[in-house]
Amino acid sequence: MMTMHSRPTTVNETGFNFAVTGHNTLNVSDQIRHMIHTFKSYPFLLQGLNFLEDWKVVTMLIGMNDICDYCKNKILFSPDNFIRHITEALDMMMNEIPRTIVNVVQILPMKPLRDVQRPTLGCQLQKRFCSCLVQPEENSTELKELVEINYEFQRRLEKLLHSDRFFKHDFAAVLQPYLENAEPPRLPDGTIDLSFFTADCFHFTVKGHEELAKGLWNNMFQPEGAKETIETFTDPLKLICPPEDHPYIYTRPTGASSAAALSRVSAMLMSLLSVSLMFYLL
Numbered sequence: 001m002m003t004m005h006s007r008p009t010t011v012n013e014t015g016f017n018f019a020v021t022g023h024n025t026l027n028v029s030d031q032i033r034h035m036i037h038t039f040k041s042y043p044f045l046l047q048g049l050n051f052l053e054d055w056k057v058v059t060m061l062i063g064m065n066d067i068c069d070y071c072k073n074k075i076l077f078s079p080d081n082f083i084r085h086i087t088e089a090l091d092m093m094m095n096e097i098p099r100t101i102v103n104v105v106q107i108l109p110m111k112p113l114r115d116v117q118r119p120t121l122g123c124q125l126q127k128r129f130c131s132c133l134v135q136p137e138e139n140s141t142e143l144k145e146l147v148e149i150n151y152e153f154q155r156r157l158e159k160l161l162h163s164d165r166f167f168k169h170d171f172a173a174v175l176q177p178y179l180e181n182a183e184p185p186r187l188p189d190g191t192i193d194l195s196f197f198t199a200d201c202f203h204f205t206v207k208g209h210e211e212l213a214k215g216l217w218n219n220m221f222q223p224e225g226a227k228e229t230i231e232t233f234t235d236p237l238k239l240i241c242p243p244e245d246h247p248y249i250y251t252r253p254t255g256a257s258s259a260a261a262l263s264r265v266s267a268m269l270m271s272l273l274s275v276s277l278m279f280y281l282l
Contacts (some may be wrong), residue, residue, distance in 0.1 A: 018032075018034055022065065024069060025086060026169040028060070028062050028085055028089045029089045032092050051098075051228075057249075058103070060105065061179075063082060063086075063153055064107055064108070065130075066153070067107075067133060068131070079152045082153055090102065090166050090173050103216060104175050104176065104179070105205055105220075106179055108158060108182050110133055111143070111147050112184050113130075113133065113184065113201075113202065114133060115184065117201060117211070123200060123201035125201065126201050161174065172248065172252075176215075176229050177219065177229055178229055179215070182229070182233065205221045211237055215237055218237070218239065221246075222250065
């Protein structure tokens with residue numbers, strides 16, 4: 001991970017969070033390569049993890065910065081390039097990291113973030129680092145185009161992952177859609193609950209990440225077609241317990257049962273020895 005000043009941080013400081021502040025999807029393969037290199041280069045930090053035999057969980061959420069920068073270069077940050085970079089990153093993990101489940105979190109609708117405002121320097125800076133979202137006038141053609149691009153990112157990601165393209169006996173990439181329709185949390189008077197957002201009016205606080213983590217957990221134990229989506233974070237999410245008849249992470253794409261595949265690895269899935277979390281909200 002790196003800070004907003006591009007100062008490298010160490011695994012001791014960040015754990016296995018390999019996100020880099022300000023990066024776009026075009027940078028995601030570099031982050032994956034760094035993750036793989038770290039796994040292989042720092043065995044003393046893995047506390048006995050067997051890279052080849054132990055199961056690993058990776059969570060990735062990236063694409064919002066592409067929306068923020070779309071108007072600056074509509075080709076570079078196009079839906080085609082977004083999905084190409086995601087595909088390259090998933091291919092890299094599928095080919096080089098054995099026994100891995102990848103949670104690909106669906107990007108959220110960005111337009112409601114325009115309402116997250118406070119009189120802070122960080123919030124004013126949002127007008128620069130996410131200018132394509134913040135600066136257009138309401139009902140402008142520029143904003144309508146950006147909203148449509150946001151939806152197209154979601155549609156393309158869903159199409160990519162609702163197939164068996166990234167599923168094999170020891171690897172699965174699963175779309176977790178809980179943020180697909182999510183609205184910002186609001187107070188009883190209808191204003192945005194700013195306790196969920198940091199001073200830059202864009203990233204989540206610990207309180208916000210707690211709700212994100214609960215939504216992810218719930219989706220992991222729900223099959224495709226029954227994964228819940230969150231309308232708003234106003235009310236705290238309730239964690240679900242994995243059902244007794246299927247106490248495993250759902251991994252199979254639509255149209256196939258996960259039971260056969262999971263019967264071979266269920267014991268290992270229930271005792272994951274390494275959990276690597278990469279939240280690309282930065």
